[in-house]
Amino acid sequence: MPVLKPSMETTVAGIHFNSPLLNASGAFNPHLFHELFPLKTALGGIVTKTVTAQPQSGNIQPRTVELPGIGMLNSIGLQNPGLAYTLEKDLPSLAPYELPVILSISAHSSADFAKMAEAVLTHAAGHTIAALELNLSCPNVEKGGVHFGSAADSVRSAVSAVKNVFSKPVFAKLTPNVTDIVAIGGAALEGGADGLTAINTLLGVAIDIRKRKPVLPRVSAGYSGPGIKPVALHAIWNLHKHFPETPIIGVGGISNANDALEFLMAGASMVQIGTACFRHPTVFVEIRQQLQDWCESEGIASLDELRGCAHHA
């Protein structure tokens, strides 16, 4: 029996979303497109570009390399105007969309993460956000500069520090550049994370064969795009297997409805789209429609039915 109108709505960590699609941090500018397509039905919510406590200038150029067919490298260096500006200017500008906003924050110590969370919660605009996403890609100065996301104790302490002061949901964005992502995900949950976002970019390098040197000045960069999809699915599969009740926001190389369905079936509750919206900024509209059509043809009433279904096949 075909379902007349499958529901694309979902509730994750207590937040209601009209669509299971989010943009990945730093990949989408909603302001340019508000006349272009119905944001409110295509996007479930908006994830902001990562903000740090103070303004950050980012890395020298070039900052990106395109890798045709497999994705891209980025070495932006978290350029952002700082938390105060984001609270005063950026967050209020998102209010007219009436979508849940997930503020992505990053810091160099657990104490700084906590200070940022506190500042967000006590600010009028900050108070309107639905959740925080912790970008754990910075070095942790309290632990000798080891990247936050690669050490379980750093992740646990960062999440816990934020949760102690921040009453709304907190998602920990996990890096795939670790030996055991389940151990890191477990540490985030021990720290009190309400959900996991997986995965951040892989590490990658590109060499300019003409110049015989790395393309990017900082050599290492974040690899994203279709090439990382199987890696992301592997991470989500294992995280869902170990933490079946934990909401997971899947991200990594999704460019169509087929990809999104794979993530949901592997255990994700929602997905984020990043690299694909560079080429197709309207991709959310198409994917949402395709998901709805697919569910209708398969007789699925709600996407929630699909979550993790591949584990039980």
Place this chain on the structure above:
Amino acid sequence: MKPLFPVKDWPCTVIFNEACGQALKRLRVKPRHGNFQCAPGQFVMLDLPTSGFHFRRPFSVLSVQEDGSFDLYYKRVGRGTQLMWKLGSGETLNILGPLGNCFETPASPEKTLLIGGGIGIAPLYHWGLVQQTLGNEPGSCFYGVRSASEIGLEDALKQLFGDQFYLATDDGSAGAHGNVCDLLMTQPDRVKHAEQAYVCGPTRMMEAVVQLLHKMNPHLQMRVSLEEHMPCGTGACTGCVVQRTDQALPSKVCAEGPVFDARSIRWNTHLPTESSCQEVPSCPS
């Protein structure tokens, strides 16, 4: 910042894609629905079919016709423009735009110096066309290319700017022998009496022009349109930035530009663009 015109991903049909010089073509496309509108200096992002690319390619708009079609002027330099080169009339492609800011219409348009290098002439020609439509004198155009085979739009430029069109070639095969700076130095009165200069071309050419014009006329308002590789073109990724003297953080070329106050650019940190796409260089076709 609110876009100047509504931004859309326009499904377009190629009207023509005709050669107009060595490795140069003029591409005319028409949106399948609606009329494309943009201001001179704005750009579009081309989604090249079957490219395997993850980024679109940015191009300044050369002209917009009354029937809603618009033209791009490009040089075949990399894989993207090689794919463009093969586009035939009737083929379709998606074009996102118009994006970025523009070259404004000043109080005295006739006192404008338009200084172009290579395909950087496109937004300046567009600006001239718009002035003509408004009934204004389109200023003086100084154009530098490497050789006669690369002039491309010579007839159109002569028609638009008349005796205010000045041409230089590096090899002396057409116009004055030398670069566009040499050309400007032959017209000191024109530079001295100008109120604004709009510049677009290779980065090092723009830097040299700006330095020269500053010496020749310190009060001249100077605006440059920067060329950058743009992963998104929409202000999302912060991949295309330029350091400026009046801004603490680097500015996004796609969203805050591409047109900037020339004196605010930290030229020593702004590198000429190279291919952003990792590939084995292909044989010239």
